[in-house]
Amino acid sequence: MTTRAGFVALIGEPNAGKSTLLNRMVGAKVSIVTHKVQTTRARIRGVAMEGVAQLVFVDTPGLFKPRRRLDRAMVAAAWGGAADADVVVLMVEAHRGITEGVETILEGLAEIGEGRTVALAINKIDKVPAEKLLGLAQDLNSRYAFAETFMISAERGHGVDDLRKWLAGKLPESPWLYPEDQIADLPMRMIAAEMTREKLTLRLHQELPYQLTVETEKWEERKDGSARVDQIIYVVRDGHKGIVLGKRGETIKSVSQAARAELEEFLGRKVHLFLQVKVRPNWLEEAERYSEMGLDFKDGN
Ligand SMILES: Nc1nc2c(ncn2[C@@H]2O[C@H](COP(=O)(O)OP(=O)(O)OP(=O)(O)O)[C@@H](O)[C@H]2O)c(=O)[nH]1
Ligand SMILES: [Mg+2]
Numbered sequence: 315m316t317t318r319a320g321f322v323a324l325i326g327e328p329n330a331g332k333s334t335l336l337n338r339m340v341g342a343k344v345s346i347v348t349h350k351v352q353t354t355r356a357r358i359r360g361v362a363m364e365g366v367a368q369l370v371f372v373d374t375p376g377l378f379k380p381r382r383r384l385d386r387a388m389v390a391a392a393w394g395g396a397a398d399a400d401v402v403v404l405m406v407e408a409h410r411g412i413t414e415g416v417e418t419i420l421e422g423l424a425e426i427g428e429g430r431t432v433a434l435a436i437n438k439i440d441k442v443p444a445e446k447l448l449g450l451a452q453d454l455n456s457r458y459a460f461a462e463t464f465m466i467s468a469e470r471g472h473g474v475d476d477l478r479k480w481l482a483g484k485l486p487e488s489p490w491l492y493p494e495d496q497i498a499d500l501p502m503r504m505i506a507a508e509m510t511r512e513k514l515t516l517r518l519h520q521e522l523p524y525q526l527t528v529e530t531e532k533w534e535e536r537k538d539g540s541a542r543v544d545q546i547i548y549v550v551r552d553g554h555k556g557i558v559l560g561k562r563g564e565t566i567k568s569v570s571q572a573a574r575a576e577l578e579e580f581l582g583r584k585v586h587l588f589l590q591v592k593v594r595p596n597w598l599e600e601a602e603r604y605s606e607m608g609l610d611f612k613d614g615n
Pocket of ligand 2: 332333334345346347353354373374375376
């Protein structure tokens with residue numbers, strides 16, 4: 315049997331639906347999803363099978379105009395993911411069309427796209443009337459030579475099977491890169507930290523989600539089959555700590571409950587989750603925080 319395998323990078327503006335698509339392709343929630351922009355911070359790999367092909371999807375942080383060091387590291391990780399992939403899928407939101415951000419991405423693609431298969435996936439087609447899609451597809455194809463265009467709804471699953479089949483055919487002949495039953499390539503402690511960060515992002519407002527990070531500090535397997543997981547939430551200010559804790563600790567409690575429930579479902583066993591909030595004014599400039607997130611610490615000032 316001739317098998318195929320390779321990497322498929324999902325790129326696009328923040329909120330385009332990259333993580334939603336990765337999770338749908340994999341059939342499990344590997345990458346966190348929120349309605350807010352810049353949710354994903356590093357490359358997240360998820361593995362899907364399609365016939366004889368093994369597709370390693372690479373979810374990437376959204377591409378936007380970076381301001382902070384963290385932003386630059388995220389954008390670098392996204393372009394790095396595209397540059398390392400066999401096939402790149404650019405996701406564009408149907409209802410937003412060709413924004414300034416999309417134009418910037420198209421320019422970037424022209425630089426790295428040479429000799430690489432790049433497909434276009436117009437996502438969230440459930441949000442616009444069908445007749446609007448054709449014009450957008452034509453417009454985008456006149457700006458970049460996409461190998462193929464797909465109209466999808468990552469959330470509802472429309473068009474996703476066609477996309478996966480097409481991608482499978484584009485991958486090189488190769489032995490599979492992961493065991494057949496593996497769905498993610500991310501340490502459990504990182505998946506667990508991301509789950510907590512998702513719940514924090516959903517409950518906190520304005521700049522706060524962008525100024526915190528979560529790390530799993532300790533993971534202890536217990537004799538009764540449960541796990542004890544200790545995590546630290548780093549924030550930059552005392553005031554932020556108060557907000558994360560909430561009145562009488564209500565916010566952190568609800569975050570903790572939601573994250574624990576998700577972690578228990580993922581692992582299929584009981585979890586004891588302990589969250590601690592620490593003020594660390596300079597964490598956004600600390601190399602160790604970046605390596606914990608799976609990002610390169612570079613490109614300073
Ligand atoms: N209506 C609709 N919403 C979608 C679809 N796909 C994703 N979404 C929603 O879009 C929002 C962003 O989805 P994500 O998957 O987190 O987007 P992302 O591209 O990974 O975003 P970043 O990680 O911030 O770059 C979430 O609220 C999703 O539920 C879709 O096909 N239709
Ligand atoms: Mg994402």
